[in-house]
Amino acid sequence: MELRCQPLLPGAPVEGICLALTAPISFWGGVNPASGEIIDARHPQRGLNIAGTVLALPGTIGSSSASAVLLELVHAGRAPAALLMDAPDAILLLGIVVAREMGWPAPPAFRLPAAEQAALAGRLLRISQAGVITLDAEAPSLSTAGRP
Amino acid sequence: MVALTADESAIAAGSKGDGAAMAMRIVAEAARLMGAPRLIPIASAHIDGALYHGDSGTLFAEALVAGGARTAVRATLNVGSLTPAGCAAVHLPPHEHEMARRMMRAYEAMGCEPSWTCAPYQAGHRPAQGSDVAWGESNAVVFCNSVLGARTNRYGDFLDIACAIAGRAPDYGLHRPENRVATLLLDAGGLSDALRRSAVLYPVLGTLLGRRAGNAVAVIDGLQGCTDEDRLKALGAAAASAGGVGLFHVAGVTPEAPDAAAALGGLQPQERIVVTPAELSATLATLSTAADGERIDAVAIGSPHLSLAEIDAMEQLLAGRRLQRPLYANTGRHVLSALDRAGRRRGLEEAGVVFVVDTCIVVTPILPELEGAVLMTNSGKFAHYAPGNTGYAVVYGSLGECVESAVAGRLVREARAWN
Numbered sequence: 247m248e249l250r251c252q253p254l255l256p257g258a259p260v261e262g263i264c265l266a267l268t269a270p271i272s273f274w275g276g277v278n279p280a281s282g283e284i285i286d287a288r289h290p291q292r293g294l295n296i297a298g299t300v301l302a303l304p305g306t307i308g309s310s311s312a313s314a315v316l317l318e319l320v321h322a323g324r325a326p327a328a329l330l331m332d333a334p335d336a337i338l339l340l341g342i343v344v345a346r347e348m349g350w351p352a353p354p355a356f357r358l359p360a361a362e363q364a365a366l367a368g369r370l371l372r373i374s375q376a377g378v379i380t381l382d383a384e385a386p387s388l389s390t391a392g393r394p
Numbered sequence: 395m396v397a398l399t400a401d402e403s404a405i406a407a408g409s410k411g412d413g414a415a416m417a418m419r420i421v422a423e424a425a426r427l428m429g430a431p432r433l434i435p436i437a438s439a440h441i442d443g444a445l446y447h448g449d450s451g452t453l454f455a456e457a458l459v460a461g462g463a464r465t466a467v468r469a470t471l472n473v474g475s476l477t478p479a480g481c482a483a484v485h486l487p488p489h490e491h492e493m494a495r496r497m498m499r500a501y502e503a504m505g506c507e508p509s510w511t512c513a514p515y516q517a518g519h520r521p522a523q524g525s526d527v528a529w530g531e532s533n534a535v536v537f538c539n540s541v542l543g544a545r546t547n548r549y550g551d552f553l554d555i556a557c558a559i560a561g562r563a564p565d566y567g568l569h570r571p572e573n574r575v576a577t578l579l580l581d582a583g584g585l586s587d588a589l590r591r592s593a594v595l596y597p598v599l600g601t602l603l604g605r606r607a608g609n610a611v612a613v614i615d616g617l618q619g620c621t622d623e624d625r626l627k628a629l630g631a632a633a634a635s636a637g638g639v640g641l642f643h644v645a646g647v648t649p650e651a652p653d654a655a656a657a658l659g660g661l662q663p664q665e666r667i668v669v670t671p672a673e674l675s676a677t678l679a680t681l682s683t684a685a686d687g688e689r690i691d692a693v694a695i696g697s698p699h700l701s702l703a704e705i706d707a708m709e710q711l712l713a714g715r716r717l718q719r720p721l722y723a724n725t726g727r728h729v730l731s732a733l734d735r736a737g738r739r740r741g742l743e744e745a746g747v748v749f750v751v752d753t754c755i756v757v758t759p760i761l762p763e764l765e766g767a768v769l770m771t772n773s774g775k776f777a778h779y780a781p782g783n784t785g786y787a788v789v790y791g792s793l794g795e796c797v798e799s800a801v802a803g804r805l806v807r808e809a810r811a812w813n
Contacts, residue, residue, distance in 0.1 A: 254427060275782060279448050310530055310550035311447060317552070318448035336428045337550035343423045344454055344552045347416050 249379040257354030262327035266367035270305030273312035282324035301326035304360035316341025329355040396425040413463025417559035425564030439558035442530030443551040446475040446494035455500035466561030470509040481749040510752035511726030513699040528557035532634035539641040543649035575659035576613035583616025594792035597774030600632025609638035613657035618646035632774025671813035681790035688804040696724030717746030718803030
């Protein structure tokens with residue numbers, strides 16, 4: 247099965263299990279910048295870890311320090327493998343822009359409507375540079391996404 | 395697709411050095427992501443990016459410095475994680491302390507003014523109405539747009555300094571006049587005159603505005619003759635922490651709203667909200683998280699940073715008495731130096747006031763760790779952030795209630811009708 251998404255910040259092809267959040271998140275105060283753990287007490291995916299996942303974001307809450315948290319995750323080696331965003335959020339994505347300026351390997355980001363994100367939850371995805379998403383036929387169990 | 399001028403393209407390619415190139419590329423990339431067609435020149439910047447969140451931010455600032463980057467326009471600095479002007483002690487571990495210090499030094503090295511305040515607009519940085527600027531820190535953004543009538547989006551970490559170095563910002567959002575027209579009308583005219591003339595109303599009204607407006611532009615009607623600059627500051631700060639408000643108008647008060655109809659661009663509002671006593675009381679209740687009781691461990695005022703007028707009001711209410719609980723007065727060095735010159739600082743400190751300068755109690759560890767501690771505040775923004783960032787439960791009250799509670803060492807309430 248294949249799906250296409252629009253590259254926002256393209257990068258080399260990536261592979262990872264999709265962690266599809268079910269509520270918008272604020273990276274500042276919502277994600278531990280040192281570990282990647284979701285720490286927002288009110289978030290449904292609290293306790294899961296975004297590091298290494300294909301992180302699907304149905305929405306972001308725009309704290310002006312979201313970019314600093316994402317840059318810190320990249321620097322700490324705890325960033326997602328890729329971001330799938332319902333809408334581009336310049337503040338969050340700037341963390342990736344700055345990481346690349348610093349010469350730090352940073353994940354690609356793509357635009358994918360929230361309605362199409364949910365079906366990817368827990369699946370192993372491969373995403374090409376052009377934004378072609380390939381799903382493995384065998385779906386790993388949903389509970390493995392985001393677990394350390 | 396964003397189109398750069400020949401000059402902008404040359405700078406992005408390195409004609410003015412590596413630091414300037416990095417900044418221009420970051421601004422251009424942000425413009426591309428937001429669909430801005432071009433960059434526009436800016437008159438000034440206010441930089442929120444010098445607050446330490448981790449080592450990567452320090453390394454970025456130092457990379458700009460190493461690349462020879464200098465700010466092209468006036469740039470003031472928001473609060474940092476340390477307090478170089480002294481006063482309250484900051485309890486950061488040694489590594490974090492050192493990296494925060496290096497970060498602050500790097501921003502100063504690029505030519506940013508060491509204002510270290512979240513109220514730069516009361517520290518002499520007041521851009522002209524209609525000018526384009528790139529400001530960070532949500533309360534400063536909303537004040538700049540709403541009260542000064544200058545034009546800025548909410549500039550996040552890294553983009554703020556990149557714009558200051560490039561002297562440019564992406565042309566979109568609140569830089570464009572058509573996006574500054576109100577679509578929401580908030581009618582506060584039904585509230586009592588006494589309440590509309592009380593400072594304690596404004597953080598509550600701002601919280602209500604933030605929750606109801608999200609990031610829409612609202613015009614508030616019914617406050618003519620009731621507001622002053624500190625009340626608008628408190629309203630905007632609460633609105634910007636409870637929601638994504640970047641601009642509001644107050645009919646007959648703020649520069650783009652000679653009246654409500656003008657702020658609405660002559661159109662009917664998409665939504666009209668009448669502020670009722672019931673909704674106001676419900677909003678007021680959400681500003682306090684502490685269980686019912688008299689326990690108060692500390693009082694904090696000054697988010698945004700206190701003006702000299704607010705210090706005057708506190709000192710009058712204190713009336714020479716001593717405090718049973720510490721009162722953390724968060725302000726900028728622009729105010730502290732005025733207090734020093736007037737010989738007023740020592741007396742206030744001897745009474746139990748603790749000045750927190752260049753930073754504030756919710757962005758860096760200052761409050762002592764106490765089990766079940768309760769903080770009282772008159773700030774909607776402190777009420778919003780203190781529980782998560784300090785571990786203290788909060789009680790919201792007026793400045794008078796804050797001072798009386800600090801004097802008594804327990805919660806003191808004034809009689810007040812919320813209608």
